[in-house]
Amino acid sequence: MADSSKIVEEYTKVESRRGLSVTSGASHMKLFDPRVLAMGKGEYGRLWSVVTLGLLISFSYIVQGIIIALILEDVFSGRPMAGSIPSFAGLVLIIALRWAMIWANDRIVARAATNIAISLRRRIYHKLYDLGPGWMLSQKSGVVQATIVDGAEALQNYYGRFLPQVIVSSLAGLAIMVILLYVDVIIGLVVGVMMVASLLQPLAIYRGVGSRIRVWFVAMPRLFAEYVDNVQGIVTLKSFNAGKRHGKLLDLKTNALYDAEIGILKDEILWGVPLGLVAAIGGTVAIVIGALRMDAGSLSAGGLLFVLLLVREALRPVTDLRQTIHFSFAGMGAAEGVLDILEAVPPAAAPVDPIAPGTLPPSIAFEGVTFRYRKGDAPAVDNFSFAVQPGEKVALVGRSGSGKTTVTSLLLRFFDPDEGAIRLGGEDIRRIRPERLRAMYSVVSQDTYLFHGTVRDNLLLAKPGASREELESATRAASAHDFITGLPKGYDTVVGERGVKLSGGERQRIAIARAILKGAPILVLDEATSNVDVANESLIRDALDRVARDRTTIIISHRLSAVRDADRIYVIEKGRLAESGSHSDLIRRNGDYHALLMAEGGSV
Amino acid sequence: MSHEHHDDHSLPVGQVFRKVRVIDHLLGTYRLSLQKVRITSVIVQVLGILTALTGAYLVGAVLTGATISDQLMTITLLALFTVMQFVLSNVNSYWSHVTAFRSLVEIRKAVYKKIDELAPAYVIERRSGDLARSALSDVNLLELYIAHTLPEFLQAIVVTPITLLVIGLIHWGLMIALAPFLVAAVTVPDWFARRAEEQGRAHRASAGEMSADVIDGVQGLREIVTFGAMEQSIKRLDASQQRYSDTYVSYEGRSGLERGSGDALLAMGMTVTVALGGWLTTRGYMDVALYPAATVLAAMAFVPIMNLMNIARQLSQTSAAAERVIGIMNAQPTVIDRAVSPPEGSIVPTLDFKEVRFCYAPELPEVLKGVTFGVSPGETVALVGRSGAGKSTCTYLMLRLWDPTVGSVRIGGHDLRDFPQEYLRDMIAYVPQDVYLFNVSVRENIRIGRGDATDAEVEDAARRAFALDFITALPDRWDTVLGERGATLSGGQRQRIAIARAFLKDAPILVMDEAVSSLDTESEANVRKAVKEVSRGRTTLIVAHRPSTIRSADRIIVLEEGRVAETGWFNELAENGGAFSRLMTAQVEITQPVDGAP
Incomplete structure (x- = not known):
C-alpha cells in the first residue's frame, strides 16, 4: 500500500499548494451525511412517487412468489389443476401490471432524477453569480464546470435512485421477513440476518475504504487533466524531444494510481467477505433448516414451498440496492465539490442595508484602497486613491x-478592498446592490468572452430588447457592422465556442x-486593445474614441498612445500611485511616465 | 454507428460478439487473463444454478417423503456449491477488475504514445482538446466492456442453453414450452433497436449541448455578471437542461419498456413451466420431486439473458468509444523515420x-x-x-x-x-x-x-x-x-x-x-x-x-x-x-x- 499512500500524499501536496483541500472534508463524509441530506432538502417531494412505485413492484414479486408456492402446494397435495385456475389468472394479471409499472417506474425515476439535477445546477449557478468572477479566480474553471455537469449528475443518482431504493429495499425486505417469521420463526430469523448482513455489507466496505475511494475520485480526474494537458501541448513536447520523457512520467503516475486502485479493490473485497458470506449462505441455510424442520414434522409442505420461493425473493431488494450503491459512492465523491461551491463565502457580500434606489451621478473615487488577493501576499493595490468626475476621461x-486590472475588479466589486473605500456618486459601493452597481458600467476588457451563439445573441446580451436599428447603430459605431455583414450569415452567424471563428480584432x-449598446454612464476600457493584431489596432482605437465621447471614462492601458488626451493620467507602480497629471504635466516632470514613454518610443 | 442497424439487423448477441472481437484485438497481451476471467464467470454462474437446483431438489425430495438422512449427499453438495460460488465470485471480481484496470493503463499508454507519434497533423485535424479528451475518456468507457460486458456475454451464450438442456432432462415438454420465451427475451432489444439508437443519439446531443452551455456560463461568468445577464443565462441553461431531461426520460422510458418486457417474459415462462409441470406431474409423466427444481431452473435460465440485455442497452455507447480508440491506434503518422542513425561525420548547422x-x-x-x-x-x-x-x-x-x-x-x-x-x-x-x-x-x-x-x-x-x-x-x-x-x-x-x-x-x-x-x-x-x-x-x-x-x-x-x-x-x-x-x-x-x- 506504500504506493497508494504516496500518490495520495502527492496529490494532497499539490492540492494544498493550490489552496484546495482533498482530504480534509472527505474523511468525515458518511454515506448518509447530514450535510448532503440537508442539501437535498426541497428535492425529496419529487421522490414519493418513485418510492411508491418501487414498493408496488417489490410487493408484486412477493405476491407472485406466494401464488406460485400455493400452486406448487396444490400439486404436491394431489389436488386437480383446475382448482388453480384463479391462481394462474392472478399470476398473469400481476405480470401484466408489473410490466406497466416497470415502464412507468423507469420514466418516473428518470424524470425525478433529472429534475433534481436541474434544481441543483440552478442553485449552483445562482451561487456562482453571488460568488462572482473574483471567487472564480481562485478556482480552476475546469473543476467548477465538472462539478456543475458531472457532480450534479452523480448527485441526481444519489438522491433520485440510491435514497429511494434504501427505503424500498428496507420495506420490501421487512415484509418478506415478516411473512417468513409467520411461516417459521427460525427461518424468518435466518433470512432476516441474511438480509441485514447484505444491507450492511456496502456500509462496511464504505467504512473501510470510503475515504480512499473519495481521494481516488479526486486524484483520477487530476491525472486525467494531466494527460489532456500533455496531449494539448504535444507539439511543444515533441519539438523538445520531451514527449517520451513526459510519457514516462505519466506512466509512473498512472501506475501509482493503478496500484492504489488495486489496493482499494483488495480491501473492498476483504471488507465485504464476512458479511457477504453470511448473505451468500443465508438462503441455503434457510432451505436446509426448512427441510430439517419438515423432516421433524414442525413445518408444513406449504410452508417449505413458501420458504423455497420467498428466499429467492428476499435477495431481490438486496440486489436492487447494491446496484445503486455505486451511485452513492460517486454521489459522495461529488457532494464535496458541490458543497464547496454552495457553502463558499462570496469575496464581496451583498449589502445588508442597500441604499435606496435613485440616480447616482457617475463619479468614482478610490480613497486609500489597499487590497491583497491572499492574506500575506504583497498588496496588489496599495493605499491607492484617485477620482473621476462625471464626464471626465x-x-x-x-x-x-502593476495592479491596473485589479482596479477594474474592485470597481465592479468582484472583491472588496481590505482597507479604504470606493465610492460611486459619493456612496460606498458596499452599500449598493451589485446588479445596480454593475449596471453603471460598460466594460471592454482585453480578453472578450463571446458565448456560443449568433453574433446577434452576443450583442443582445447587453440589452435584451434592443431593436434592429439600435443594434446596427452600435455595430456601426464600433466599426463592426461591415465585417459582420460580410460573415456567411451576417448577424445570424454562429460565432463558435468562445468565438473562435472570429479574429481577436473582430x-x-x-x-x-x-x-455601446449597454449605454451605461461609465465606460471602463481595460487593456481593450492589447490582444489585437497590430493591423487592427487603429480601427479599434477609433471606435473606442467614439464611444468614450460624453461618458465618464476610465482607460487602463500599458500603451501610452491612447491616453494622451485624457483629462488626467495616473501612473501605477507596484500597486501604488507613482504620479498623476495631464500628459504635458507628466512629461515636464520627467518621472516614470516619461520613462515609459521613452521605452515605448523605442519600439517603432 | 448510424448505419449499423440498417446494414445488418443481427441479434444483439451477434452485435456483442463482433464488438467483443474488436476489443480483444486492442488488448492483445491480456488475452489470457481475459479468457481466465470469462471462463471463471461462466463457472460462477453455473455454480449459482447448481445451488438453486440442489436446493429445489432437496425441497422436492423432502416433500415427497424422503428423510433427511437420505439426503445428506444433496445437503453436502448444496453447501459445497454455495461456498464455492461465493469464493469463486469474489476471486473473479478481483481478477476481472485487475485485468480491466491493467488493460486501461496499457491502452492509455499506447494511445498517448500514438498521439505523440501522430502529432501535430492528426491533432490539428481533430481540433486538439476534443481529441485528447475523447481519446482518454473513451478509454475509460472500455472498463465497462472488459469487466462486465465480456463475462456477461459468455454467460448468456453458454449458461442459458445448458440450463435449458437440464430442464429438457427433467421433461422434454418443459424445454419446448420454455424455449419460445427465452428466444423472445433475447430479441427484445431488437424490437426497439432503431428507437433506442435514435433516442441514444438525441440524448448524447442534448447532453453535449447542456455541458457546452454550462462551460459557456462558467467561462463567461465575468461578462454575465457585468452585463447583469444572470436571468438570460439561467433561462438558457434551463432550456438545455429541460431538453436533456426530456431526451433522458424518453430514453429511459423505452429502456424500461425493454426491461419490463424481459421481466414479463421471464415471469410468463415461469408460469408456463409451473402450469405444464403441474399438469405433467398430476398426470404422472414427471417425477413430482423434480417439480420445484424445474420451476426454479426456468427462472434461472433467464438470468444471463437479463444481464445481457442490461449490457446491450449500453452497447452503442461503449462500442462507439472502442471504435474511436481503434481509429486513433490505426491512424498513419505523417512523418515516418526511415533512418536509424544520423548521417556520418560532423554536421554543419546550415x-x-x-x-x-x-x-x-x-x-x-x-x-x-x-x-x-x-x-x-x-x-x-x-x-x-x-x-x-x-x-x-x-x-x-x-x-x-x-x-x-x-x-x-x-x-x-x-x-x-x-x-x-x-x-x-x-x-x-x-x-x-x-x-x-x-x-x-x-x-x-x-x-x-x-x-x-x-x-x-x-x-x-x-x-x-x-x-x-x-x-x-x-x-x-x-x-x-x-x-x-x-x-x-x-x-x-x-x-x-x-x-x-x-x-x-x-x-x-x-x-x-x-x-x-x-x-x-x-x-x-x-x-x-x-x-x-x-x-x-x-x-x-x-x-x-x-x-x-x-x-x-x-x-x-x-x-x-x-x-x-x-x-x-x-x-x-x-x-x-x-x-x-x-x-x-x-x-x-x-x-x-x-x-x-x-
Whole structure:
C-alpha cells in the first residue's frame, strides 16, 4: 500500500499548494451525511412517487412468489389443476401490471432524477453569480464546470435512485421477513440476518475504504487533466524531444494510481467477505433448516414451498440496492465539490442595508484602497486613491502586473478592498446592490468572452430588447457592422465556442458594440486593445474614441498612445500611485511616465 | 454507428460478439487473463444454478417423503456449491477488475504514445482538446466492456442453453414450452433497436449541448455578471437542461419498456413451466420431486439473458468509444523515420530549402510552391510576408512535423529524412508563436527545454531570456502554477518563457515564430533583447512581424503566395519598391499614428 499512500500524499501536496483541500472534508463524509441530506432538502417531494412505485413492484414479486408456492402446494397435495385456475389468472394479471409499472417506474425515476439535477445546477449557478468572477479566480474553471455537469449528475443518482431504493429495499425486505417469521420463526430469523448482513455489507466496505475511494475520485480526474494537458501541448513536447520523457512520467503516475486502485479493490473485497458470506449462505441455510424442520414434522409442505420461493425473493431488494450503491459512492465523491461551491463565502457580500434606489451621478473615487488577493501576499493595490468626475476621461497606466486590472475588479466589486473605500456618486459601493452597481458600467476588457451563439445573441446580451436599428447603430459605431455583414450569415452567424471563428480584432469590436449598446454612464476600457493584431489596432482605437465621447471614462492601458488626451493620467507602480497629471504635466516632470514613454518610443 | 442497424439487423448477441472481437484485438497481451476471467464467470454462474437446483431438489425430495438422512449427499453438495460460488465470485471480481484496470493503463499508454507519434497533423485535424479528451475518456468507457460486458456475454451464450438442456432432462415438454420465451427475451432489444439508437443519439446531443452551455456560463461568468445577464443565462441553461431531461426520460422510458418486457417474459415462462409441470406431474409423466427444481431452473435460465440485455442497452455507447480508440491506434503518422542513425561525420548547422512544394492534404491548395533559400551557420534570417504566405509552414517543415510533397529541406547538406526524428529535434530549438504553457510550475515549464537541467540552470536560462523580473513577481515565484489563481502571463512573457526553454536546450539551430499581437512596451523591449541574445552564434530562422526584429536580421526573405519574392538587406529591400517595401508601408501606416514620442 506504500504506493497508494504516496500518490495520495502527492496529490494532497499539490492540492494544498493550490489552496484546495482533498482530504480534509472527505474523511468525515458518511454515506448518509447530514450535510448532503440537508442539501437535498426541497428535492425529496419529487421522490414519493418513485418510492411508491418501487414498493408496488417489490410487493408484486412477493405476491407472485406466494401464488406460485400455493400452486406448487396444490400439486404436491394431489389436488386437480383446475382448482388453480384463479391462481394462474392472478399470476398473469400481476405480470401484466408489473410490466406497466416497470415502464412507468423507469420514466418516473428518470424524470425525478433529472429534475433534481436541474434544481441543483440552478442553485449552483445562482451561487456562482453571488460568488462572482473574483471567487472564480481562485478556482480552476475546469473543476467548477465538472462539478456543475458531472457532480450534479452523480448527485441526481444519489438522491433520485440510491435514497429511494434504501427505503424500498428496507420495506420490501421487512415484509418478506415478516411473512417468513409467520411461516417459521427460525427461518424468518435466518433470512432476516441474511438480509441485514447484505444491507450492511456496502456500509462496511464504505467504512473501510470510503475515504480512499473519495481521494481516488479526486486524484483520477487530476491525472486525467494531466494527460489532456500533455496531449494539448504535444507539439511543444515533441519539438523538445520531451514527449517520451513526459510519457514516462505519466506512466509512473498512472501506475501509482493503478496500484492504489488495486489496493482499494483488495480491501473492498476483504471488507465485504464476512458479511457477504453470511448473505451468500443465508438462503441455503434457510432451505436446509426448512427441510430439517419438515423432516421433524414442525413445518408444513406449504410452508417449505413458501420458504423455497420467498428466499429467492428476499435477495431481490438486496440486489436492487447494491446496484445503486455505486451511485452513492460517486454521489459522495461529488457532494464535496458541490458543497464547496454552495457553502463558499462570496469575496464581496451583498449589502445588508442597500441604499435606496435613485440616480447616482457617475463619479468614482478610490480613497486609500489597499487590497491583497491572499492574506500575506504583497498588496496588489496599495493605499491607492484617485477620482473621476462625471464626464471626465481618466487614464491608469503602468507596467504589466502593476495592479491596473485589479482596479477594474474592485470597481465592479468582484472583491472588496481590505482597507479604504470606493465610492460611486459619493456612496460606498458596499452599500449598493451589485446588479445596480454593475449596471453603471460598460466594460471592454482585453480578453472578450463571446458565448456560443449568433453574433446577434452576443450583442443582445447587453440589452435584451434592443431593436434592429439600435443594434446596427452600435455595430456601426464600433466599426463592426461591415465585417459582420460580410460573415456567411451576417448577424445570424454562429460565432463558435468562445468565438473562435472570429479574429481577436473582430471579437474586440463586438465587445465594443456591446458596450455601446449597454449605454451605461461609465465606460471602463481595460487593456481593450492589447490582444489585437497590430493591423487592427487603429480601427479599434477609433471606435473606442467614439464611444468614450460624453461618458465618464476610465482607460487602463500599458500603451501610452491612447491616453494622451485624457483629462488626467495616473501612473501605477507596484500597486501604488507613482504620479498623476495631464500628459504635458507628466512629461515636464520627467518621472516614470516619461520613462515609459521613452521605452515605448523605442519600439517603432 | 448510424448505419449499423440498417446494414445488418443481427441479434444483439451477434452485435456483442463482433464488438467483443474488436476489443480483444486492442488488448492483445491480456488475452489470457481475459479468457481466465470469462471462463471463471461462466463457472460462477453455473455454480449459482447448481445451488438453486440442489436446493429445489432437496425441497422436492423432502416433500415427497424422503428423510433427511437420505439426503445428506444433496445437503453436502448444496453447501459445497454455495461456498464455492461465493469464493469463486469474489476471486473473479478481483481478477476481472485487475485485468480491466491493467488493460486501461496499457491502452492509455499506447494511445498517448500514438498521439505523440501522430502529432501535430492528426491533432490539428481533430481540433486538439476534443481529441485528447475523447481519446482518454473513451478509454475509460472500455472498463465497462472488459469487466462486465465480456463475462456477461459468455454467460448468456453458454449458461442459458445448458440450463435449458437440464430442464429438457427433467421433461422434454418443459424445454419446448420454455424455449419460445427465452428466444423472445433475447430479441427484445431488437424490437426497439432503431428507437433506442435514435433516442441514444438525441440524448448524447442534448447532453453535449447542456455541458457546452454550462462551460459557456462558467467561462463567461465575468461578462454575465457585468452585463447583469444572470436571468438570460439561467433561462438558457434551463432550456438545455429541460431538453436533456426530456431526451433522458424518453430514453429511459423505452429502456424500461425493454426491461419490463424481459421481466414479463421471464415471469410468463415461469408460469408456463409451473402450469405444464403441474399438469405433467398430476398426470404422472414427471417425477413430482423434480417439480420445484424445474420451476426454479426456468427462472434461472433467464438470468444471463437479463444481464445481457442490461449490457446491450449500453452497447452503442461503449462500442462507439472502442471504435474511436481503434481509429486513433490505426491512424498513419505523417512523418515516418526511415533512418536509424544520423548521417556520418560532423554536421554543419546550415539550413537549405530546395524547391520545396507542400500542401497539408492532397485536396487542399498548395501552401509552398517551390521555395528555395538557405541560411548559413550563425546567420539570422527573417522570414516575412503577409499572413497565409507560408511562413509558419516553413518552420513546421524545418521541425519535420510534416515532410515536403516535392523537394527537400536540408541541414548540413543532408535531407531531413536522413535523420532520425529525435536526433533532428535535438539540433533545433523552437520558439512557437502560441506558446503552450503546461499546468505545472514556471520552473517545470522552463525545464521542458531540457529535462535534466538543474534549478540553477533553469534560473540562468530565465535570466538570459529577461524573464527573471516577472517570474519573481508571481505569487509563488518559481513554484507558481501557471494558469491558476490569476497567474496568467502576457504574450510577451509567454514568449520569454519559450526563449528560456530554447536557452536551456542550447541547440545549434534556432527556429522562431514571432508573436503577432502587440506586446506591452516593456515586454516588447525585453523580448527583442532576449531574441538577440539567444540567436547569437546560432543559425537562426525567425518568422518576423515587427519592424525592429526584421531590421536586426542579417538577411530578409520575403514570401509571397508560397514563393520567395525577394531576398536581401533591410535598407536594400525597403528602397527598391518591391514586395517588401509594399509590406512595410502597409504595416507602418497602421503602427505609426499609434505611437510617436514627442
